[in-house]
Amino acid sequence: MGGSFGSNAAGDASAFLGILPEVLLVIWGLVVLGVDLVLKHGGKRRPLGVLAALGMLGILVVAVLMRPPADQPAALLGGMVRNDMFTYVFRIIFIVGGALTCLVSIDYRKMRIGSEYYSIVIFATMAMSLMAAANDLIMLYLATEAASFSLYLLAGFNRNSKLSAEAGIKYFIFGAVTSTVMLFGLSLFFGLSGGNTSYQAVAQAAANPALRVPVTFAALLVLVGFAFKTSAVPFQFWAPDVYQGAPTPISGFISTASKAAGFAILIRFMFYGLGVGTQFASDAALAFAALMQPLAILTMVLGSLLALMQRDVKRMLAYSSIAQAGYILIGVTALAAGPAEPEQALAAVIFYVATYLLTNICAFAVVGMVEQRVGGTDISDFNGLGRRAPYLALGMTAALLSLLGAPPLVGFVAKLVIFGAAVSVNLIGLVVIAVVMVLVSVVYYLNVVRAMYVERTERDAEPFYVPAPTGLVVLVTAMAIVLLTVFSPPFWNLAIEAAQSFRFPL
């Protein structure tokens, strides 16, 4: 571990102050577990969800208030964790995602949800937040595994359903294999950097021309892990089965927060570990960067084309989320191409990830309601939703059109900045492919809208009860989808600040 644990910072209480939100998350997860013991056996577990969500909202306030100085990133826990604007922004993204997931889960009655469910969501949120903050190979691996294991458990949480069990196992096996490959890559870096695991040491090793081949090899192995987390092709196979089988709120969580965490570590590793965009930019970094373009193309093309063939809305959203990962990878490609202003490209990625989180959670919240009230997630189960639950259908429409990227919804702004970043480094071909795929996606997104508004069912007249927490989530996210276009400047500035943090050394 080199000297990274040698400093006395590890024992310093102030180090924990820097990761106070994560510490609070751990405590809150334990509190939720503990409260369950007090509740009557076999009684209602609904208050636990409210408790978990409220606690996360409280921690969100703390996280928002803990704004680090933009130009002075702090190294915490002996350099394991980097507390800067990037960490700050992603932490907020994850806590919002976790809180919304808890709220949606409260009335998800397909299975018995106990305190362990909510505390695992909270722990996963904490782990993702540390993923974004990781500045060290060990931290990277530990945080990634902590997040992954939480999600394996959640994916298989519905013990009544074979599909859910399959989802859990499948996710676990895929995750275990790819994380082993990644670990192998990380261990190579450990050796190449002379036993020092900090990103700075890795960057120095990467810059060494003599180590070009092994560094490139190791970087590719690590990329496998990232590709799995972001469900990039060819490591996307798990996604449709897992999204379909997992409890719907968890599908929403995996498709958004977990993916965002994957992009956070990918960007961190590229910038801080391989030195893309700094004076350390090396051949290995460039080889790594060169892979991003084919990855982006494959991911968006395959995702979009396969989404066309789905009859199940959860599976469709799974493939759509693969396609979305492809669009985000366009931003990463632009970033890797070394633009004059990397902040713009990086901020575009962050903005896209954040808005995508809100949009997809909105969509999955509606899917979860339909699943419970109608009994399935086939596209025909959405028939007549426009009459049975007009507000839910409206929220779903907003979410789908935003995923499509139609103005005036926030998805349009997100696509605009991503494409803009790519155009500014002359990746015209990539943008052309993306636009074609967006046009393809019109079909599968509007297909659901059509079912909701055009198709009829014999249960048309039956109203559709929407419990308050889920209704609140749909309302809040749909409002965000509509209003964030108009009020995007402060959020864009935040994304820019987060993007700029790589300019400031520790």
Place this chain on the structure above:
Amino acid sequence: MANFPILTLIMLVPIIGAAIILLIPRERDEAIKTVAAMASLTSLVLSIAVFFGYDRVLGGFQFQEKIDWIPQFGIGYHVGVDGFSAPQLVLTGVVTFCAVLVSWRLQDRPREYFAFLLVLVAGVFGSFIALDLFLLLIFYELVLFPVYVLIAGWGSKRREYAAMKLTIYLFVGSLVAIVGILALYFLAGNSFNWFDLQANIAALPDTEQVQRLWFLPVFVGFGVLASLWPFHNWSPDGYAAAPTAVSMLHGGVLKATGAYCALRIGVQLMPEGAKFWMPVVVFLCLAGLIYAAAIAYRQTDLKYIVGFSSVSHLGLVLLGIAALNELGLNGAGLELFAGGVMTGLMFSLVGMIYERAHLRDVRELNGMLRVMPLAAIGFVIGALTLMGMPGLPGFPAELQILMGLWDASQTPSTMFQGSTNGWYAIVAVVAVISIVINAAWTLRVAQRVYFSEPKDMELQKLPRLDALEKVAIVFMCAILIVVGLLPNTVMSVVEAGVQSILRTIQAG
């Protein structure tokens, strides 16, 4: 007066009206309709003020308002009108006000109906005044969604099919246009501002190729809304299913938005592209005109007939734009206005019959003159406007369009090097014939529906027109007659706008 945000107000008043309507209790029917009427009347009065306040000598864009919005992406709130768009604001105001008046009998969920209607109108006003393309796209899409809901929720037969068909056509069309606009945005300095884009595109080193490449997606994308053949297919189905007020707004005003955007963004930002591709556009318009005339002749459904006459009217407008000269553009501007009022008028008349008799088939209607004499007069005035009868505004408009097209046939073609667009002259002749056929058929329909001997005595017992409907008919007819007799009221403003448009075309 200079700093008074009158354009913003025109666009905002319907939105405020919609918000107030949503706050009114459901059962207070009269209050809801009164608010809708007041809001649309306020917008109408303000747009008339803009129309007469527009300085014809000065020309160019006036009443501009500009606020930074998202400067990082080159997006601003920038609105203004020129002589071309000022009459269209009045058109929107007139048709909206009349649409509210003729919807007074509506009993089915009036609160939601009028709220969506006003939001739609706000989007239309916004599209006419926006000088920032991002803003324009937002308004443009703001229009599509209420149209879907209004047709699917309040339409007649096969309404959901028609609403979805219409929405998909227009939405995909708008996406194609957006792709073109984004390409321009990225190529020309990351700004959505119309003036910046115009200057930057013209200054590009490979400006000619860029313009030729991106003109077609933008023009055709917006052309879908102007029912450019062969992408017009949504239009007759949509109108047949839509409730009266929506047909009026869609046929009279929304299509005008499509043609206007095709001109403002397609032609004005990419004049070289326009010069290159115009033969194709002329061909499509010609095909559309012949097609509309042929189909209308076979139709017996009143709404389809009026729907196809609106396709003809827009075909003329696009032909005028395609001529790319002063006469053609002047004619297009006047035709947009006159044809818009004409379409609104005719759809409202069809609606009045349908709401009473629940019949729209020409063969089943007869002797309506005695039931609604005023409607019969209105229908004839509308048909004569389409036909281009002197004394009505269709005459100066169509005359100028066709003369413009004739003039354009002398210009050399950029697409087929070395030849001239001589065949435009033939197009002009064919266009005249097809329009006359279409209008003649419409008149024949009027004869059958209104002036025939009453056979069906049930029809004679239908309730007479109420006062508000009469006001709407008289108002729209009066505008047609006044503008027909004094075309200069509108022409002088349109000409001022066309002068600056011509400068941008010739500079390119």
